[in-house]
Amino acid sequence: MTPHPGPVLTVGETMVLVGSTRPEPLQHSTQMSLGMGGAESNVAIGLRRLGTPAAWIGRVGEDSAGDLVERLLRGEDVATTCLRDGGAPTGLMLKERRSTMETRIWYYRAGSAGSRLAPGDVPDDALRSASMVHLTGITPALSPSALALTLDVVARASQLGVPVSFDLNYRSSLWTAQAARDLYLQVVPRCELVFAGTDEAEILGCGGPDAETAARRIRDLGAGTAVVKRGPQGAVAAAASGTFSAPGVPVEVRDTVGAGDAFVAGFLADHLAGRDVATCLATATAVGAYACTGDGDWEVLPRRGDLARLTSTEPVVR
């Protein structure tokens, strides 16, 4: 495939993120950080830092939280289309770092501006100029109109010849496994790239004795390449050229939230640069690991030059 020269286009909900500043039950927290989060915009930022153009379309409220989201995305050089929805507030995530062992996330996105995404929000021009479209399984779980948007974008991308990437990203708080599976089965066959965790492969009915099998089964549904993320254990991919795997990259972990999005960004960046699947997997696991070495869902996403650090022994640069 010859990559289009345009940006990777992502569509989804990005929320303000209110998060703990140290490990303790939320009831004892008194200082919180304020930022932003969203699986699709995390991927867009990750791509941008790796040198790949990226664009994001989403809805936020006509409120200060929307100003924050717009300002942060623009700051990251993502081509940002923040549709301002006067009838609903910007969504919000509350993130508790309950102990050194556990993070809990609650969403305040019911009826949010982001959940009101609808088919008309992604114009044909934006699709046509994209080198790829990246979607997740979160958006269709937000509302009927957002589900319609997801299917509509997939259909139009297919018509326009724009390849689609899809991360299953199952959220049990938003919908049932059955509803998710129904959607997945409509989307996956039309994708050039599909990303799933082991549990998500099960929901899709593609579970197996090991990740390689799961990947192959997802690919058998019609996806060009299927990638199964195994967290700290690495990842595998089933492609036309065979099955590949990459081990995890050991790091001192601070925050694992966003690591999956970082992985996807790493894979997409190399995929669009025309690199082979093994290289894409290796970059993806490196980017995913790097993203865990500091606080925040996306703030520690690496630039290309940062990745060498994963294998370096000199901790100080002067």
Place this chain on the structure above:
Amino acid sequence: MTPHPGPVLTVGETMVLVGSTRPEPLQHSTQMSLGMGGAESNVAIGLRRLGTPAAWIGRVGEDSAGDLVERLLRGEDVATTCLRDGGAPTGLMLKERRSTMETRIWYYRAGSAGSRLAPGDVPDDALRSASMVHLTGITPALSPSALALTLDVVARASQLGVPVSFDLNYRSSLWTAQAARDLYLQVVPRCELVFAGTDEAEILGCGGPDAETAARRIRDLGAGTAVVKRGPQGAVAAAASGTFSAPGVPVEVRDTVGAGDAFVAGFLADHLAGRDVATCLATATAVGAYACTGDGDWEVLPRRGDLARLTSTEPVVR
């Protein structure tokens, strides 16, 4: 009136409060404080600090935010009934201190646990043991079931002979002035005490050339005593014994949010202690002013002994 020996009972929604720590647009805030807020629980805490027993009934989610609300209210020695609603999250307020001149508040309470308050939530026993019931115009604006609860509590309190206090507390983001007025007109005639701001008196159709007139017109609707709050300008009250006024108490202001609730707590505490209207008004303005001398919606509510400070000149106590 001989006061019942029991607590003042309040019912309403209390939310976690995410607030700015310094004056700047939210988009530049990076550190937020985490606390709690709710007009009715603010009043309950204010009463408790002034020595009056207080009880609060409300709904929160089965989540860490609900743990926080329950812990903070218990800590203030308010007899707390936190009904845990597994089907909805605890509400949330986002408070931007946009500049030294302005505070903006956004609510994430649509579909919240607190909005699911319903008639059965306040048992007869809780009503019977109360010296007074205090309600606000926020609760009926949350949902049809919460509106039903409000009317139900007012009706049952009347039957049981428990006096009712009501603060109009109009919130334009929750309902229309017309809907509010309809409710007000059902509640106000059955109240021993009614609290309103000048604007709220207008909504009620009781506006006038001055606050005294407004208070008298509210009283003419059937309320025992009508109190009109004038912010830094003080307050007036129309009672059976005549019309009274109290000037504002000048202080170095940090945060005015919650000052109205503090005012109500001051008035109720003295009212239940059998003091005359002029004394109630003076205490109310003092408590309201004191509450502005530090950050937070309720944290700086005074104890009786603190009020002397408003007229003291010695800033340090060793």
Place this chain on the structure above:
Amino acid sequence: MTPHPGPVLTVGETMVLVGSTRPEPLQHSTQMSLGMGGAESNVAIGLRRLGTPAAWIGRVGEDSAGDLVERLLRGEDVATTCLRDGGAPTGLMLKERRSTMETRIWYYRAGSAGSRLAPGDVPDDALRSASMVHLTGITPALSPSALALTLDVVARASQLGVPVSFDLNYRSSLWTAQAARDLYLQVVPRCELVFAGTDEAEILGCGGPDAETAARRIRDLGAGTAVVKRGPQGAVAAAASGTFSAPGVPVEVRDTVGAGDAFVAGFLADHLAGRDVATCLATATAVGAYACTGDGDWEVLPRRGDLARLTSTEPVVR
């Protein structure tokens, strides 16, 4: 034993706690956290979080530090009796996290309100309604009147048939090993449960080649069950039904202060629920380990549901 239906009653000194917010010598610290600490109230909170009713009796000053202690304990739903002592201040702990390897604690409790605990402070009614009384070896070291209180409570509990739990908790800064031993020998024979570290067993004259031997020797003094805490190595117990041991539970440690109190709370909660000794030990080591996974002496004490986390691999809950 059929447990009484009442709360576990604890008696002791709780202080305000001024602590480092990061590892560095105190002379370089500029920001400190403000909280509360006390071995007995830590146990009470630990019990409450595990679902066991708990009550605490202690003295604080008529000062803002006393307000803080009372508010925090109430917030944790411990039935709190804060006797206000106008003649002495609330005690204070200064906690230096000197490096990642060491924490130092200094007490400002000489002549404190808490040290003025005296026999009359625990009324018979409080004892009678308790399912168990838990005391520590800290209280008798505070002052002659507090020592008298300790012996008096043990004696009256025996008369009333209320079982006694005792944690040796030796504090070398408060008294000599000899004085401690004299007291221990009066208390231990009357206890249903005794908790000791290896060093404390030595002070008691019950040291041995291993923890099992130490536990048996303590039991031989007349205690119903003797538990020896071995920190990260786990714990052993000598009971009528035999000798039991539990290994340590590995966790990422942030702060070990309070882990011993957490252990005791875990053991007591299961003991009062009628579980066998092996289960009590396992719960105790789990609760003790969990409490180390965040900052603070008690803030990270777990609820029952949190304990599953110790063996879970999924770090994020949505």
Place this chain on the structure above:
Amino acid sequence: MTPHPGPVLTVGETMVLVGSTRPEPLQHSTQMSLGMGGAESNVAIGLRRLGTPAAWIGRVGEDSAGDLVERLLRGEDVATTCLRDGGAPTGLMLKERRSTMETRIWYYRAGSAGSRLAPGDVPDDALRSASMVHLTGITPALSPSALALTLDVVARASQLGVPVSFDLNYRSSLWTAQAARDLYLQVVPRCELVFAGTDEAEILGCGGPDAETAARRIRDLGAGTAVVKRGPQGAVAAAASGTFSAPGVPVEVRDTVGAGDAFVAGFLADHLAGRDVATCLATATAVGAYACTGDGDWEVLPRRGDLARLTSTEPVVR
């Protein structure tokens, strides 16, 4: 004049800003905020918030400080050209809030990337597409090449018919009054708009018994309109249509740094919108006053809707 449809183009040095978080001598500060500052970019942001397109060209290093500047400017929707200079670091400002009465600023900009601005850095295309060029007297004081750039841009703008705005912004730490005056006298006659403080008017040789006289004298040098800023006392302007003045707008001040840049942004925004001089002056004083109501050199710059707040009495918006 018919305004060009393009952005206001500014050129200058923007630095990372390390600033005090509370009033105290720097030697006692332990926590500092990290941000960005620069007179020209402050004006660009101010314009953007008021709805006027703005572009900025400057040099930063190939370092993390440069990343920060680029990210913050992009976030504000300023069309940003951050030339990356591998041979010099991004400049830095150290800002001490020494007491409630005084702020001191030290620059670490000698040899900085920003000081290496040179004539070729502003291409003709950027000039041609601009509705106006705004420059300050800081840039020519940075280095000979930056002085050459300033004169070159003024000359080319004149040739291309792009109007020039100039703020004298004298910095005694960078050059002598004599050197400044020499430059001013070359630039001022070619400007459509000139901004000066009373002291700067003196340096220019245009001092007078009052600000009106100073403004007229500056205008007599050849400027289209001359504006003299008088801080909290307001401002005056001498234009073809006469002399105008606006009183200061009283506010609760937090930080006056950047108020002059805010003033300029307010004037330019209205000027480009074709408003008359009196309106421009009124907006400028309002924007300048608003910018003092929070911390930071530019973070509190207002949007149009915020200006109403200066005359509002309701401090809370829900």
Place this chain on the structure above:
Amino acid sequence: MTPHPGPVLTVGETMVLVGSTRPEPLQHSTQMSLGMGGAESNVAIGLRRLGTPAAWIGRVGEDSAGDLVERLLRGEDVATTCLRDGGAPTGLMLKERRSTMETRIWYYRAGSAGSRLAPGDVPDDALRSASMVHLTGITPALSPSALALTLDVVARASQLGVPVSFDLNYRSSLWTAQAARDLYLQVVPRCELVFAGTDEAEILGCGGPDAETAARRIRDLGAGTAVVKRGPQGAVAAAASGTFSAPGVPVEVRDTVGAGDAFVAGFLADHLAGRDVATCLATATAVGAYACTGDGDWEVLPRRGDLARLTSTEPVVR
């Protein structure tokens, strides 16, 4: 009088200071600052900043708090003799900024190292090399040995011809007015300089209809010059050359604690430089006012150059 060439020697207790970081009841504070405080060391630092050599002798514990005190005093270039007392801890102050109107201070100094100051702690050599000895009425209130030290130092200074300065500094939490008066009457007649507030003049039996009368009556007890501090209203002095007064200096106040010590430092610095009483008074009121313009008991004490700021209108220095 020809001043000795040596330092002003002060003797007293300096404690670690745990203080609020914003106005709110202590029970809601979660972040505290950590520093140091002590009336005598405040004066020593104030003198040093004004260019006058100063020495301090005191006791601290062999603990990290003592390390902090020693490090901070040394850092201020005060010739510091920190006697390390292994038998007692360094004293501690807890400072609550209860609201914008009130600060409360609690001392944890009973039995502290500082209270164990005793006659032998100030060697003759230290006295002989001093230009003046400055003592306060706090030290003799700490313990019998500290009272003995106070009288002993006054007596030896008189013998050695070293002038004595004394600030009454009455602390009602440490002793009775009667006990204080007894001590004052022994010290005041032997002093070259005596400082008192209006209330302290009353305790001394020198109250009067106005501050001038009080100052004259104190002087009539035998003091060389008597200075009465009137807080924001300024101060008066009765000297051999007559009676003088200085008005208060208006400033934006952040923290008044330590203002009295700052005043004394200002007076002593000019007195030792041979300036006349009117000048000493003017400097004293300026230094006292300046010290209120930031947080902390001594951190904002001015250098000579800072005093011009009190009358300047330019808030920013570049």
Place this chain on the structure above:
Amino acid sequence: MTPHPGPVLTVGETMVLVGSTRPEPLQHSTQMSLGMGGAESNVAIGLRRLGTPAAWIGRVGEDSAGDLVERLLRGEDVATTCLRDGGAPTGLMLKERRSTMETRIWYYRAGSAGSRLAPGDVPDDALRSASMVHLTGITPALSPSALALTLDVVARASQLGVPVSFDLNYRSSLWTAQAARDLYLQVVPRCELVFAGTDEAEILGCGGPDAETAARRIRDLGAGTAVVKRGPQGAVAAAASGTFSAPGVPVEVRDTVGAGDAFVAGFLADHLAGRDVATCLATATAVGAYACTGDGDWEVLPRRGDLARLTSTEPVVR
């Protein structure tokens, strides 16, 4: 060698240090710590904490940053000569903790006061009274005058019989390896002690298959004892009495910056106390390891008593 009774004298540049407070790219940092850093002053403080007298001579600006440096060094009881240079600012370091894997440091020291060190700055008296002079390879890289100072001090120390210690401390941002080597070759032969890392030994032309070889080759250049630091792997030394090595000391690392200076301080302290090379090496590795157990370049440097902690298992001291 009989050590001189005087302090170890160091000469160099000390800067204010603006550093990250948590691991994240600088562009996302909003709160920074403010402190001080400099290789030579780090060594001086390290020595002082270990009980060895130390003196430091350097230049800072006549600015608040210089006040900070002077105050902090004095506070550590280092005999401090802060030459105030009115013509240049105090240098500044910006320290980014980019992730848990990497720290980046940028210097703002071009043209700084510290870089203007010149031969006359170290008087003969200061040299004569020193027990040893410690210099680093940073100072000669700052400027020609600082290079001249370095050579001048080495020459005069030799003449006066004061032993010289030298740490190569190569900084690639300040000069080339060739220039460094030229200087090293002039200094090393005149030193009693030379410290180098493995990379620095290469620059000096003394690299080898292992650290022992490198140390011997450095010694062959004429140094009395050559020490090669191997970071977490420990260190080796080549001395007249043979070759010695010490393994690394494992610790939980927070910040490795300054560990090399800590190592040097440990070696020098024991060397001056007359201990043998093996003991010096062991102390050096222990001090270096300890310094990594908290944040900051020097704040966590240990006292003698702290070193036992490295092998202790009891994390809490009461």
